[in-house]
Amino acid sequence: MKTRDMNRDWIATAETLSSALPYLQRYDDAIVVIKLGGHAMGSDEGMESFARDVVLLRQVGVNPVIVHGGGPMINSLLDKLQIKSEFVNGKRVTDAATMEVVEMVLSGMVNKRIVQAINAQGGKGIGLSGKDANLITCEMTDPALGFVGTPSEVNADMLKNLFEKEFIPVIAPIGAGRAGETFNINGDTAAGAVAAALKADRLLLLTDVAGVKNAEGVVVTELKAADVEAMTAAGVIAGGMIPKTETALTAVRGGVRACTIVDGRVPNAVLLELFTDHGAGSMIRS
């Protein structure tokens, strides 16, 4: 004989699902670009949870695009190879030897780990770098930084073709130069360029802090361009946060509705941000 256990947890789960309806409707067929930073992709469980959220997005009709970083993983291989590396305003100075390591780590190791995690959850993850189908063409950012690239063209049509077949593009931030060079693109910068080219509805930058902090160390939940400029001039926004806020501004000025910097270590960070009132982190609007 079977009985029915109306456990309170199940009732709460049903309520949560039901309250997600307006958000599911708002994001039906929306394009959401998610930048997964190297610091946010620590544990295997964290990666599994991220991949499940992304597959769920696809399942409910969102077109997710993942652009990833991998700075800590690049550092670790450079250390092993005893190649020294330095950053200027959050961007790695990249000589030819460093470029080889960056490409190997990003397009090879990190990209495939994310693709595999998505596919293990039943999604159709497809790994790409900016070189594939001329996805991201770059110009040199500044000769002083070596092979660091600034995206000048993005093949958005190719990504749209992939959406039609329900693929989930996973993009390594490597760019192709017009003269056959390979460029290292900061992951945030690459995500912003992809989001702007797709006129994405949302851009989420997943990192390892709760958001953009002010001089007192408190997370600011909403920022306008002028706030970002003042905080950067005062040195409150520094290091790896500079490319993130720069990206956010470029994206929203380029037509992306909003850009949010979120703590990717929080379980289900993506779902919380998109499908509930409990979005965390810092939202940047123009």
Ligand SMILES: Nc1ncnc2c1ncn2[C@@H]1O[C@H](COP(=O)(O)OP(=O)(O)O)[C@@H](O)[C@H]1O
């Ligand atoms: N105002 C700020 N608010 C929050 N984090 C900041 C700020 N200024 C600098 N940071 C630094 O930026 C880091 C995030 O950038 P980064 O390490 O490049 O992350 P990711 O690997 O996710 O791209 C934080 O861990 C923090 O040390």
Ligand SMILES: CC(=O)N[C@@H](CCC(=O)OP(=O)(O)O)C(=O)O
């Ligand atoms: C030019 C530049 O700085 N490229 C980055 C690319 C990886 C990245 O952006 O990684 P995170 O998102 O984990 O920081 C680098 O070489 O580290």
